[in-house]
Amino acid sequence: MRYAVPENILRVDLSGQKLLKQELPDELARNYLGGRGANAKILWDELRAGVDPLSPFNILVFGIGPANGTIAPASGRYNVSAKSPLTGFFGDANSGGHWAAELRYAGYGNLIFYGRAEKPVYLWINDEEIEIRDASHLWGKDTWETEDIIIDELGDPEVKVACIGPAGENLVRCACVINEKTRAAGRTGMGAVMGSKNLKAIAVRGTSGVKVADPEGLFEFRKDANKLISTDLFYELYSKFGTPGLMTIYNEFGSQTHYNSKEGYVKEGVNLYGEIFTEKCVKHVSACFSCPLHCSSIYAIESGPYACVGESCEYENLTAYGTRCGNYDLESTVYASTLADKLGLDTISSGATIGFAMECWERGLITQKDTDGLIMEWGNRDAIIEALDRMAHRKGNFGNLLAEGTKRMSERIAGSENFAIHIKGLDTPAVDPRGMMAYGGLGYAVASRGGDHLRALAALGYSLPGKAKELFGSEEAADRFSIKYAAPVVKFHEEMRAVTDSLDICKYITRTALLLPDMIAKLINTLTGWGVNSSEVLRIGERIVNLERAFNLREGLTRKDDTQPKRMLKEPLKTGGAAGHVVNLEPMLDDYYKIRGWDVKTGFPTRSKLEELGLNEVVTELRKIGKLSEG
Amino acid sequence: MVKIEARYLLMFTRYTNKMNEVIEIKKENPTVKDFVVELKNRYGQKIIDALIDPKTDDVRYEPDVNGGKKAVRILLNGNMIWWMKGLDTELKDGDVIQLFG
Amino acid sequence: MLRVDLDKCSGCRTCEMACSLAHAGEFNPLKSRIRVVRKKLHGVFIPVYCMQCTSLPCAKACPVGAISRDEDTWAVLINDEKCIRCGACAQACPFGAITYDPDTKDLIKCDLCGGDPKCAKQCIDGAIVLMPFEAVGVEKRLAHAKKTAASYLTDKKWVEVVP
Numbered sequence: 001m002r003y004a005v006p007e008n009i010l011r012v013d014l015s016g017q018k019l020l021k022q023e024l025p026d027e028l029a030r031n032y033l034g035g036r037g038a039n040a041k042i043l044w045d046e047l048r049a050g051v052d053p054l055s056p057f058n059i060l061v062f063g064i065g066p067a068n069g070t071i072a073p074a075s076g077r078y079n080v081s082a083k084s085p086l087t088g089f090f091g092d093a094n095s096g097g098h099w100a101a102e103l104r105y106a107g108y109g110n111l112i113f114y115g116r117a118e119k120p121v122y123l124w125i126n127d128e129e130i131e132i133r134d135a136s137h138l139w140g141k142d143t144w145e146t147e148d149i150i151i152d153e154l155g156d157p158e159v160k161v162a163c164i165g166p167a168g169e170n171l172v173r174c175a176c177v178i179n180e181k182t183r184a185a186g187r188t189g190m191g192a193v194m195g196s197k198n199l200k201a202i203a204v205r206g207t208s209g210v211k212v213a214d215p216e217g218l219f220e221f222r223k224d225a226n227k228l229i230s231t232d233l234f235y236e237l238y239s240k241f242g243t244p245g246l247m248t249i250y251n252e253f254g255s256q257t258h259y260n261s262k263e264g265y266v267k268e269g270v271n272l273y274g275e276i277f278t279e280k281c282v283k284h285v286s287a288c289f290s291c292p293l294h295c296s297s298i299y300a301i302e303s304g305p306y307a308c309v310g311e312s313c314e315y316e317n318l319t320a321y322g323t324r325c326g327n328y329d330l331e332s333t334v335y336a337s338t339l340a341d342k343l344g345l346d347t348i349s350s351g352a353t354i355g356f357a358m359e360c361w362e363r364g365l366i367t368q369k370d371t372d373g374l375i376m377e378w379g380n381r382d383a384i385i386e387a388l389d390r391m392a393h394r395k396g397n398f399g400n401l402l403a404e405g406t407k408r409m410s411e412r413i414a415g416s417e418n419f420a421i422h423i424k425g426l427d428t429p430a431v432d433p434r435g436m437m438a439y440g441g442l443g444y445a446v447a448s449r450g451g452d453h454l455r456a457l458a459a460l461g462y463s464l465p466g467k468a469k470e471l472f473g474s475e476e477a478a479d480r481f482s483i484k485y486a487a488p489v490v491k492f493h494e495e496m497r498a499v500t501d502s503l504d505i506c507k508y509i510t511r512t513a514l515l516l517p518d519m520i521a522k523l524i525n526t527l528t529g530w531g532v533n534s535s536e537v538l539r540i541g542e543r544i545v546n547l548e549r550a551f552n553l554r555e556g557l558t559r560k561d562d563t564q565p566k567r568m569l570k571e572p573l574k575t576g577g578a579a580g581h582v583v584n585l586e587p588m589l590d591d592y593y594k595i596r597g598w599d600v601k602t603g604f605p606t607r608s609k610l611e612e613l614g615l616n617e618v619v620t621e622l623r624k625i626g627k628l629s630e631g
Numbered sequence: 632m633v634k635i636e637a638r639y640l641l642m643f644t645r646y647t648n649k650m651n652e653v654i655e656i657k658k659e660n661p662t663v664k665d666f667v668v669e670l671k672n673r674y675g676q677k678i679i680d681a682l683i684d685p686k687t688d689d690v691r692y693e694p695d696v697n698g699g700k701k702a703v704r705i706l707l708n709g710n711m712i713w714w715m716k717g718l719d720t721e722l723k724d725g726d727v728i729q730l731f732g
Numbered sequence: 733m734l735r736v737d738l739d740k741c742s743g744c745r746t747c748e749m750a751c752s753l754a755h756a757g758e759f760n761p762l763k764s765r766i767r768v769v770r771k772k773l774h775g776v777f778i779p780v781y782c783m784q785c786t787s788l789p790c791a792k793a794c795p796v797g798a799i800s801r802d803e804d805t806w807a808v809l810i811n812d813e814k815c816i817r818c819g820a821c822a823q824a825c826p827f828g829a830i831t832y833d834p835d836t837k838d839l840i841k842c843d844l845c846g847g848d849p850k851c852a853k854q855c856i857d858g859a860i861v862l863m864p865f866e867a868v869g870v871e872k873r874l875a876h877a878k879k880t881a882a883s884y885l886t887d888k889k890w891v892e893v894v895p
C-alpha cells in the first residue's frame with residue numbers, strides 16, 4: 001500500500017489528441033518527492049536540449065506531491081515547469097490556492113503536455129474521466145471570464161480552473177498561468193508555453209481521498225506546526241498584513257527596488273506600506289488550502305477610476321507597478337495588479353520591464369515615437385496600465401517590444417544594457433541585493449530559474465542572529481551585509497526550498513523550526529511512512545538543485561550566467577539603510593561552487609558529487625557535452 | 632538636545648496608535664536606552680514590557696511564549712541595533728529609530 | 733455546539749481535513765461533516781455543519797427512528813445500524829449539513845467528535861469553536877454593549893473618576 005503519493009501520471013499528446021494514464025513510479029516519488037523535483041526529472045529525461053521553448057517540441061509539466069490534499073500545513077501548492085521562453089533555461093513556477101488539492105483528489109501527480117493542439121483546447125479532468133474540449137470560444141478572453149465560462153459550462157461550482165489570459169495566448173515571454181482568478185504561477189513565462197501549445201486551461205474536479213501512513217502523527221504534527229507558527233514574529237506580520245507588510249520592512253531597511261533599482265529607500269514609499277494597504281483596501285482574510293498562515297486577503301477599491309476587487313495583492317505587485325515605476329499612488333497600483341491577474345502577466349517581470357522602459361525614457365533613449373505615444377515618465381500611472389494592456393496583446397511596436405521582456409528589449413536599445421536589471425533574462429525581485437548579500441547578492445545570481453528570490457529565500461538577514469548561530473555556527477550569518485557565510489546560507493536554504501516545492505507546500509510556513517530538516521523529515525514520514533532522516537531530506541533537495549543545474553548546463557549555461565546586473569556590482573545605493581554597498585559576488589560564488597562540490601572555475605558539477613546523489617545518467621550526459629568536472 | 636524620528640512599523644502601532652512622531656531627548660550624546668526611557672514617559676510601562684526582556688535586560692529578540700509577549704526589533708537608520716552597540720548605541724540629531732513587533 | 737466567527741474564517745478548509753481524517757481515516761472533503769462554501773471575491777467563507785437543532789427536523793423526517801440526541805454532548809447522532817440510507821434527513825435539514833459518503837453511501841453529519849471537535853482543535857485562529865448554549869451570543873452582546881456605552885458616555889465626564 002503506497003501512502004500519500006499521488007497515484008497517476010497523465011501524458012497528454014496535444015498534437016495527436018491522445019491521452020495516456022500511467023501509474024506514478026515509486027522511484028520518482030522516493031528520489032524527487034513530487035512537484036518541482038518530479039517536474040525537473042521528467043524534463044531532464046524527456047526534453048531534448050536546444051528546442052525553441054515556444055515550439056511544439058517543448059514539454060510542459062504540472063506537478064504536485066505527497067503533501068497536497070492533506071492536513072499538512074499549507075498544502076495547496078503546485079509547480080508548472082518547461083524550458084523557459086524568457087530565459088532559455090529551466091522554467092518553473094509555483095502557485096497556491098486550492099487547484100493543487102483538487103488535482104490530488106482526482107489522483108494525478110503530474111500532467112505532461114506534448115506537442116501543440118491544432119485549435120485552442122482545454123483539458124477537463126473529472127476524476128477518471130478526461131476530455132480534451134474545444135476552447136475556441138474562450139480564446140481571447142481574460143482569465144476571469146475564462147474561469148466563469150468553464151465553470152458554468154461544466155455545471156459544478158467546485159471545479160478548479162488554471163488558465164492563461166491574452167498574454168499567454170500572444171506568447172508574451174513573461175506570461176503566466178493563473179488559477180482561481182487570483183493565484184499566479186508567475187515566473188519564467190510558463191503561460192507562454194501553454195499558449196504556444198494552444199492549451200487555454202486545465203479544469204479539475206476530484207472526489208477521491210488521500211490516505212497517509214501515520215494519520216495521528218500527521219494530526220499532531222499539524223497541531224505542533226500551528227503552535228510554532230503562531231508564536232513567530234513573522235506569523236503576525238504575514239497573518240495580519242500579508243506580504244504587503246514587507247513593503248514597510250524593505251523600504252525601512254533601504255533595500256526596496258525604486259525607480260528600476262536606482263534607489264533603495266524613498267520617503268513616498270510610505271503610501272504603499274502594509275498598514276496603509278490593509279486599512280484602505282483589505283476587506284477580509286483569505287487563505288490557500290489547509291494553510292494556518294492565511295497571508296492572503298480580499299481587497300477592493302470601491303469607487304473611482306481604479307475601482308477593482310481581487311485577492312492576493314502581494315509585495316511584488318505593489319512594487320511592480322508602484323515603486324519600480326516611481327508610482328506612489330496606491331489605488332492605481334492595486335488596479336494594475338488586478339489587471340495583471342486578468343491578463344495573465346507575471347507581476348515581477350511585467351513591472352520590471354515597464355520600470356526599465358521608464359528609465360530608458362528618462363535617459364532619452366526612447367521617445368514618444370518609440371512608445372507609440374505613451375509618455376513613459378516615472379509615476380505616470382495611466383501609462384503603466386496602458387503599457388500592461390499593450391504588452392499582453394502585443395499591441396503596436398512598443399507593446400510588442402515590452403512583450404519580449406527586459407533582456408531582449410535592452411538588446412535593441414543601445415546603451416540600456418547597463419540598467420536592464422535581470423539575471424539570465426529573468427527580472428530580479430523588488431528586494432535590492434545590495435542590501436541583502438546572501439538572499440539577493442548570491443541567491444539571485446545562482447538561482448536555477450534566473451534572477452529569483454524563491455529558489456533560496458535565505459531570509460535570515462532580518463531574522464534572529466541566534467538562529468543563524470545555531471544553523472551556521474556564527475551570528476554573522478544573519479548579517480545582511482556579510483559575504484562570508486552567504487554560500488552555506490544559500491546552499492542550505494536552496495535545498496530546503498527544493499524539498500518544500502516538491503512536497504508541494506508553501507515556503508512561507510517554513511519559518512522558525514519548520515525550516516529545519518528534521519521537522520520536514522517528520523512531515524514526510526507521517527505522510528509516506530518512508531522513515532527518512534534529516535540528512536536524506538537535504539540530499540533530496542541537493543539532488544533537485546543539481547538536476548536543475550545539469551538541465552541548465554545542457555541548455556548552454558556557463559559561470560558567466562551566474563552574475564548580477566552591472567548596477568548591483570558597481571553602483572552603490574545612495575540613501576537608506578543599505579547606502580554605500582555593492583554586491584561583491586566573485587568570492588561568494590567561489591565559496592558557493594566549492595561547497596556545492598562544483599568546479600570553481602567553470603561551475604560544472606563534479607562526477608563524485610553527482611554520483612553521491614545517484615545522478616549517474618547525468619554524469620554520462622554532461623561528460624558527453626563537456627560540462628562535467630571529473631573530480 | 633537631540634531630535635529623533637520614531638517610526639512605529641506594522642503591528643507596533645498597537646502600543647502607540649500612530650505610525651510616527653518626533654521625539655526630543657534632552658541629553659547630550661543620548662543612547663537608544665535614553666530613547667526607550669522617553670517612550671516609557673509617553674506610553675507607560677506597557678511599551679517597556681514589550682521592548683525589553685527582563686531576563687536579559689536587552690531587547691526582546693525572542694518571544695516569551697507563555698507570557699504572551701511577541702519578539703521585537705529595533706532599527707537605527709534602517710539597520711538592527713544588534714549589529715551596533717545594542718541599547719548603548721549612540722544617537723545623533725536627525726536619526727531615525729524604527730520599532731517593529 | 734459549534735459556532736463560527738465569519739470574520740475569522742479564511743476559507744482554508746483545514747476543518748474539512750481534520751474532520752474527514754477523524755471520521756473516515758482519509759483526507760477527502762466529501763467525507764467531511766463540515767464543508768466550507770467559499771465565496772472568495774465576495775470576501776466571505778461559510779462553514780456549513782450540523783446546528784444540532786433543538787426541534788430535530790432530521791429526526792422527525794427519519795422513517796425508522798435512527799436519529800436521536802446524545803444527552804452528554806448534545807450532538808444529534810445517526811444510528812448507522814438502523815439507518816436505511818433513504819436520505820430523508822438530508823432533505824429535511826435546512827442547512828444541507830447532512831450528506832452522503834460517496835463510497836459507503838452512509839448519511840454523515842457532525843457528531844461533535846464526542847465532545848472534542850477535531851475541526852476546532854486545528855483551526856489556528858479559533859474561527860470555529862465548541863460553545864455551550866449559555867455562551868452563544870455573549871461575546872457579541874458584550875462587544876455591542878461596550879460600543880454603545882462608549883458613545884453614550886462621551887459627554888459624561890464624571891465617569892473618569894470611576895475607580
